[in-house]
Structures are given as structure tokens and as C-alpha cells.
Amino acid sequence: MQELGRLGFSEDQGSLLEVATSFCAKRSPMARVRQLIEDDTGHDPDVWREIVELGWLGIAIPEAYGGAGLQLAEVVPVMEQMGRYMLAGPFYSTTLAAQAILAGGTEDQKRTLLPRLAEGSITSLALCEANGDWDLANITCTATATGSGALRLSGEKRLVSDAASASNIIASVMLDGRPAIVLIDRATLGPDALRREVIIDETKRAYSLSLDGVEVPAANLLDPDRAGAALHHIHLTANLLAAAEMCGGTQSVIDYTLDYLKTRVQFGQLIGAYQALKHPIVDAYVSYEQTRSHVYSAAHCFGEQGVGEIATRMAKAQADTTLSFAADRAIQFHGGFGFTYDCDAQLYRRRAIWHASQYGDAAWHKAKLADLLL
Template sequence: MIRFSEEQAMLLDTAREFCQKRAPIDAVRQAIQAGQPLDATLWQTMVDLGWLGVTIPEIYGGLGLDLADTVPIFEAMGRQLLATPLLASTLAAQVLIANGSDDQKNQWLPKIAAGQIATVALTEANGAWDADQITARLNQSASGEMTLTGSKAFVLDAGVADVILVSALQGESLRWCLVDTGELPDGAIQREVVIDETRRSYSLVLSDLSIRADQILPGTAFKKIELAAMLLITAEMSGGLEGVLAVIVGYLNTRKQFDRLIGSYQAMKHPTVDILMGAEMTRSYLYHAATVWRDETDLAVVESAVRMAKCCASEQFSEAGDRGIQFHGGFGFTYECDAQLYLRRALWSQYQFGDERHQRQKLSALLF
């Protein structure tokens, strides 16, 4: 079942126009060469469009829509390889909405809706994909003092964030801690070198960081936060498939060999059609997952839909990115070829929160 709402249609039109105008491939390359600094003007425009508050309840200054309504925005961003703190801040807002106290929501959700950057530290330094492999610890001393110790990897936009939501274990229970980046010691946040150069990815190392009681979220929901991250990354991957397909088709319709456009050869036509079919299949899985996310209350059903979408996107996007390199011949292996930017994004996204093999293993337990 797929249901495409009026809100999604409106956001898709707006997001596509905005991203195409503000993130042409030349601008993406310039940002990479500059080290991916935060574009404050671009970010403020996104704030003014209301994208930061789409999922935040109206009482906190947001629009009060569902997370599924943000899928078209991330799809449009993925098509243009536009990487902003929107993904990180949206996930942080989801953590607060699901787990925060009234005071914590009142303090932080209006700030996020107004453009303050927040992020989520989900992944352990060892790259583990499952909640039962979390090693970060929230400890309590004999005197009652709470401290947070652990290492996290792939923390998006931590270097420009005002607050980080960190997952940790307290005894056998999973907890979320609000960490103000201004209170961190020097060197706690370090830039990571990742294959996707459009991303700002950081490691976070905490050693006996003092935590106040008001920094600990009372809720312990984790699974749906993990699924939310997968859904939004899948949306970016679906858009990325469209983007790399456009690069491929553009090249096939301009490059000539033996006095013919290479796109006229069946050896090029057939695999290009395969990519188109993969893109359409991925999009169908994505919007099915978004529909289920909005309408279904059974978390197992939601998990199945999201994991199927992530599995399909991981497989199809990485294959399309690889084909994009091959179709460009020797030029495809150079840094100047735009197809490699999409392959880098495909490989980074493929291994965030589990590749297709991991998703199938999880699905086998859910479905059989």
C-alpha cells in the first residue's frame, strides 16, 4: 500500500526546486574542496521554509506533521547530493519527541525548529549496527554523581552542533543523554575521513563526562529512532538513484563512438533500463515504508517495511553507482567524473545502520 499525501506532494515540489537551484553539482564540488563548511545562508533558508520544524509539534514552534512527510525533502536532497544538518537535527528532534520530558522538550524543540543544530550519536566506535552492542556507559558513583563514558562514530555534523543526543547503557537499560557541545573538553569531537566527501562525519570520545539529572531523558525508546534514521537515509538513496541515472543518461546522449551516440547501443540501453527499474522499485518500497510509518501502530510491521526499503535501496544504489563509473569508461575512474560522487554516497549509505545482507537477516526473523 502506498499513500502519497498532499503535504508530501507540496514538499516534494518545493524541495526539488530548491535543491536544484541551490545545489548544482558544481556547488557540491566547491563545498567538498572547501572542507564542507556549514553554509549559514543555505541553512537559514531551510529554516525559513519550515523544514526544521516539519515533525515538531505546533506547541513547540513546528508544523506538527509526521516523519513520513519529510521523506520527499530528503529524496530531493539526495538527488542533488545536498548534505546539510537537516538529517541530524530531524533525528535529534525525534529522540526528544519520543523520550524527552516536558521540560526538555520545551527547552530544545523550539530551538531546533528555529535552526539550532542538534545531532544524534547512535553508532559505536566499532561500527556495531545493533542496540544490544552499545558499549557507551552511563555510570553512577557511590555519591550519586552520573558520568558518561564511551566512543561514538559517524556522528553527523557534530562539529557544528549545539547539542548531541548520546545513546548509552545504564545497567541493562538504554538511556539517552543530552550533551551540550560547549561543555565538552578539547579533542572530544574529531573529524572523520569517510568515503562520502559530501558528509560532515565526526567521532565522539567521552571519558567520565559529568552528567546532570536534567540531561538524562526519561524515555528509553531506541528502535523507532534507528528505524527513523534508516527511513530518511533510504529517502536520500532513492533520490541519489535518480541523480546518478540522470548523469548516466546525460553522458549516453552526448558521448559518441564510431559516429554513433553510445546510448544507441543495446549494451548500454539494457543496463540503463535496469537502473531505472531499480530506482522505481526503490521508490515504491520507500513510499510504502513511509505510508506504513504514518498509518501502522505495530512496530514490527513498521520495522519490516523500513528494512525492506533500506535493503532495496542499498542494493540498487550501489549497483547504479558502479554502473555509472563503468559507463563513463576510463573517465569514470577519474575524480572529475560526477558519477563517482554518487558511488561514494551509495557506499556510505549502504553501510549506515546495516547493509542489505544485515537487513535480510533481520527480516528473516521478523517474517518467518
Template sequence: MERNVTLTFSEEQAELLEVAQNFCRDKSPVPTVRKLIEDELGYDPAVWQEMIALGWLGIAVPEEFGGVGLSMAEVVPVVEQMSRRLMGGPFVPTTLAAQALLAGGTEAQKSRILPEICAGKAATLALTEPHADWDLTHIEAKAVEEGGKLKLSGTKIFVVDAASAEWIIASVMKDGKPALVIIEKAALPEGALRREVVADETRRSFRLELDGVEVPADALLDTSRTSETLAHIDLASSLLLSAEACGAAASCVDYTVEYLKTRKQFGKLIGSYQSLKHPTVDALVAYETARSHLYNAACTFGQQGEGEIAVRMAKSESSDALSFAADRAIQFHGGFGFTYECDAQLYRRRGMWCEYLHGDGPYQRAKLADLLF
């Protein structure tokens, strides 16, 4: 396959990167992150309102629906900087829910919900089930139409920030085919959501029981576009997970280097030892490589064929880069590194989340083999 891609960094991306860098640094220092881990909501509502005021929820939403009218490429630097500071909140799931509506929603659904999302109401996706298959078309939840309503059944897991969401877009099987349905918050019976324990404690993940949930028949997204919508969500999610992994990897490298420059052993700074210097350089090179793939994916996202290849490369490289950088950070901090008080632990947990959602490195490389050869 002949590849001729010009990697560009747009003016909008540069501006958003600078704003996000300063905002996340000021609003999400590590002590605040650790404090919010113990908070039921998991994020600061005041900071969320500031993000709304910055217009971030509408970055990739067309102006006709109240958005800024840019693209997923401009969302990437924001998510990268949020993850660099481990900032919590429903920004990513809401952005992905908006993408689902843009890709497969009816005009009525887009006109009704997207302006409210841009104005600050959160949304999320419910696509993963207990079988944990990364193929989003492997769906066991069901929707049965009776009397103008859809009766839902089944279980969804890893529904991020579901307690904060006004809408949950869930995948179901209807008439033997995959479909997507919008569930209003008010339609959920008591006990339908149950908090999950996940490795990344900065997240708020929920198990959603669909049994007993009923929604209007017009809550279905356009069934003729379900396959395309699920494919779009898969790539959009992978792109943002890559951005999160790159941001976290950068912090791991910085955290390690700072320690190597201050910790002394046998009267020498430990950063002077080759056994620590060389792996740290390897971690930096892996991060820079992953970040190049990330912005290549952002640049080509939406291009048929080329975009999917770039996103899967970015997902594979970023997952591996964060895993290596976080492991080295833990190891080089010695005994302290293996305690919960070491910040590298938080980034290693973030790495587990980013790697295993929507496919780890081997899975992505297997997909790439089919695309490239």
C-alpha cells in the same frame, strides 16, 4: 501475514517535493557541492538559514513544540531531493535528534529543546561505536552518577555534523542498562571532537571521546522508554537513508542517460548499443522499485509491525538500487568514470554511506525473514 496497505501520496508530500526539488536544484549544483567538499563546515550557512525559514526543521515536530505538526512521511521528499543534489548540512541529524526527543524525552526536555530546534539550532546523535555493530543496544560507553552529575566515558564514531550541533544525544550504559543522555555543546572539553575521514566527502563526521564529559543527572532521557526510543531511531534513520539512496540513484540514472545520448563511438551514439541500454533500463527499474518501497515505508511509518517491514524493505532495495546505478554510471563513462572528476564518483560514495549505516541489504533481509516467516 495478510497485508492490505493503501499507498497514498499526500498533498503535503507533493507540495514539499516540489518546493524541495526547486530549492535543492538552485542552491546545490555540482560545482557548489565540490567547492563545499573543501570547506571545513561542509555547507553554506546562508542556505541553512533559508531552510530554517522554510520550516523544514519542524516538519515532523508537533505544533505544541513550535513545529509544523506533520510526520516523517513529509520529511522523506525533502531528504530525497537534498540527496539528489548532494546537498550538505545538519538537516537529517537534527531531524533524527528531534525524533529521539519526541520518542523518549521528558516533557521538560521536549519543551526546552524542540522549539529551539524548530527555530534553527542543530542537534545530532552519537549511537555508533568502534565495534560498528548495527544493534544499537550494543553499547560500551558508560555513564556513572556521582553527586547529581553523570560522568561519561567511551568513544562514539560517525557523529554527523557534531561541530555544528548545540546538543548531542548519546547512547550509554547506566546501571547495566542502555540509556540516552543529552550533551550540551558547552559540556564538551577541548579535543573531544575529532573530524573523521569517511567515503562520502559531502558529510562532516566526527569521533566523540566521552572521557571527561560531565552532564547533569536530568540530562538523561526517560530511561523507561530507552528500548522503544532506540528502535524508533533505527527505523527513522533507515527511512531517511532510503530516501537519500533513492534521490542519489535518480541522479545516477539521469547522469548516465545524458552521457549515453551525447557520447559517440565508431560514429554512433553509445546509447544505441544494447549492452549499455539494457543495464541502464535495469538501473531505472531498480530505482523505481526502490522508490515505491520508500513511499510505502513513508506511508506506513509508525504502524506497528507493518511499518518496520516496509522500512526494512525500502532500506534493502534502495541500497542495492543506488549501488547498481552508480557502478553502471562509472563503468559507462569509461576511463573518465574512474577519475575523481566524474560526478558518478560522488554518488557512489554517497551509496557507501547510505548502505552501511543501520544495516546493509543482507542485514535488512535477515531481519525481514524474522518478521515475515
């Protein structure tokens, strides 16, 4: 049986964790998070420029393509702290797009596109469809070759994150009966191609994308022979980074709840003294520590065949369960106020629901693990 459960924490991870903690705490206080809920783009362009200047977009891009030459393991502490402080922005989407090009692009595409992403060119992924299938190879959108050497697309994509802010969108389609990946210049889309969707996590932005009538040059087709492997890589990367974001969110919602338990007085004593509240918050903290171990273990072995997938699915399943429980307890412990939108625990509960809907919830990943382990 393959070895599981190894942990690693590099010097680069430690440095990035320290910088990300300070930056996110300063740039994303909860008051600012709530202000951006009402913003059309959902993020602060000035903060995005600072993120670009910090070089975070290039962390997992090889030096040959303008990046820092590190691994996804070094992206994890950044995502963790973004989740802890709910820092809004297209970092997750653009990082996934870079991984899509690394895993599925031609050499020319890598040399052309990756330096732009490292320099902050916002790019989104259009992989989800109305069927809601977490198997990214289940695609109904199509691409058809035209006589002019272009590809004509059709179909509709759902939950395309940060599409309105993106310069490019990477979409999955079926071409000649096989999965394929194409790059779409957003400037070529018609005025009605994008429609903002109402989603549970209002700190994020998602759009439906109509591909009907959209044409892209044949040069915008990523390597067809690598499309299947690229979709698998994107799927695992998305789950690893989502687990890291949820891990950070769990730490924050536990801290938020503890502050309340240590200040709210009922029947002459602090409510944190009651076992009915004390024990569940301890359970939440224990589960948080387990989640963090899973996340960094998955980051450490992500690139290892077999082991990396198992560790990543374990991390996502654990993170989903942990954040859901911690945020739910926070809402309950805050009483009537907890059921109002003014309670910050609501934002974390919504974040847990959002990530459960993206790339697989805990039950789905556990079913996948059963196939991998048994």
C-alpha cells in the same frame, strides 16, 4: 498475514516535493557540492538559514512543541530531493535528534528542546561505536552517577555526523546495566573531545567523540524507561530517511548517465544505442521506480506497528542495492573518466557505500526481514 505494499501520497507531500525540488536544484548545483567538499563544516550556513526559514526542521514536530504537526512521511520528499541534488547540511542529523527527543524525552525536555530544534539548533546523534554493530542497544559507553547529582560519561563514539556544527549531541550510554540516552552540551566538551574522521562520502562530515571525563546534569538524562523504544524508533527513522536520500540520488545518477549515453559517440554512433549499455540503464531505472514505491509505501505506513518496520527495512534494502548498481554502471559507462574523482558518478557511489555502512546494509536488513516475515 499483515497487508503490505500500500502507497500514499498526501497533498502536503506533493507541496513539499515541489518546493524542495526547486530549492535544492537552485541551492545545490554540482559545482557547489564539490566546493563544499573542501569546506571545514561541509555545508553553507546561508542555505541552512533558508532551510530553517522554510520550516523544514519542524515538519515532523507536533504543533504543541513549535513544529508543523505533520509526520515523517512529509519529511521523505524533502530528503529525496536533498539526495537528488546532494544538498549538504545537518538536516538529517537534526531531524533524527528531534525524533530521539520525541520518542525518548520527558515532557519537560520536549517542551524545552523541540522548539529550539524547529528553529534550527543543530543537534547530532552519537550512537555508533568501534564495534560497528547496527544494533543500537549494543553499547559499551557508560554513564555513572556522581555524588553531586551529575552523570559522568566514559567511552568513545564514532561517526558522529555534523558534531562540529552542533549545539548539542545526543549520546547512547549504559546506565545501571540498561541502555540510556543523554543530552550533551557541546560547549562543555574539551578541545580534544572531537576528532574529524576520514569517511568515504566526503560531502558529509563525521567525528569521533571521546566521552571520557564528560559530565552532564541528571536533568539531561532522557526518560530511562523509554530508552530502548527510542533507540528502535531512531534506527527505523534513520533508515527511512536514508532510503529517501538514496532514492533521490539514484534518480540523479541515472539522469547523469543518460545525458552521457545520448551525447558520447563511439564508432560512428551514440553509445546509448548499444544493447550492452542500453539494457543495464533500463534495469537501473526499473529498480529506481521500485525503490521509490518502497520508500513512499514505508513513509505511508511508518507509524503502524509491525507493518511500518517491515516496509522500512524493505525500502532501505532496495535503496541500497539500487543506488549501488546505478552508480556502478555510471562509472563503468564513462570509461576511464568514470574512474576519476572528476566524474560525478563517483560521488553517488560513495554515497551508497556510506549509507550501507549506517544503520544496516541490504544484506543485514534482508536477514531482519526474514525474521519478521517467516
